[in-house]
Structure formats: C-alpha cells, structure tokens
Amino acid sequence: MGRQGWSGLLVKRGLAALLVLPLSGCVLFARPLRPPRASDADLARFQFPLDLPAEGRTQTPAAVAVATQLAMDDFRPLDLKPHKNATADELCLYRRDSFDVWTAPGPEGVLFVRFVPRQDACNSEGPVTDASATYAIDTRQWRIIGIQR
Known part of the structure; x- marks a missing residue:
C-alpha cells in the first residue's frame, strides 16, 4: 500500500474512534436507575411515627x-x-406489586426466591398461572445461580 493509502486508512480509523468514543463515555457515566421519589415538598410534609407500629410489623433478615x-x-x-398494545393483564404483570414473594433456604448458602402473582392481581380474564418464577441466589457471592420459570 502506498503512502497515501496508509494515511487515508489512519484518518478513517481516527475518525471512527472519535465517533465511538463519546458513545462509550455515555455507558461509563450513565447513572443507575433510581426508584421514583415524591417531590421535595411532599417529602418534607411526611411525618414518621416515633417508633414503627407494633401491629403488622415484621422483620426481614438482611440476607x-x-x-x-x-x-x-x-x-x-x-x-x-x-410492549406496545399490551392487554390489561399484561400491563399488570409488568408491575412489581402484582407479585407475592416466597423465600426458603436451600443448600450451601443458597436462598430460593419465588415470585407468584397475587390472588387478586391481574385476573380480569381468570387467574394468572404462568407468570411465576423461582430464583436460586448464592448468598455468599450475591449472584443468581439459577432461574426456573
């Protein structure tokens, strides 16, 4: 390849790198998705009790x-x-609060976590039976090691 061929190739590669660089930066600096919050005014108005109410209070172990x-x-x-044109039941199944959570210890530091649609959720056309999932969570390395749907 001649001298101009190499320089042209280097210019093209340099331009490609300059175009890709900002895109990779967006990935590096993307903020993690945060849960929605009330406005500052609503947050300021909310009053906590001195202690958690005894009735209905439960403890959830950290693990x-x-x-x-x-x-x-x-x-x-x-x-x-x-997805576009989702039915009312499908919209319901996209919501986290449509599922009850069951947990059970497994072998060797595994915790099973099962999501099951609530009895009174998403049942306009009958009960939903195929939306459950069970996860096996390794509580030593905090990673998903199995999913059963």
Missing part, C-alpha cells in the same frame, strides 16, 4: 432482603416497559 432485591431486579427491572 432475605438482599436476595429478594437481587432476584426482583432481574425478574422485573425498574426500567422494564410493557
């Missing part, structure tokens, strides 16, 4: 809370959007 969050973030990510 269960973290494993459930890990599984839920995979099962129904915060940025999950329904």
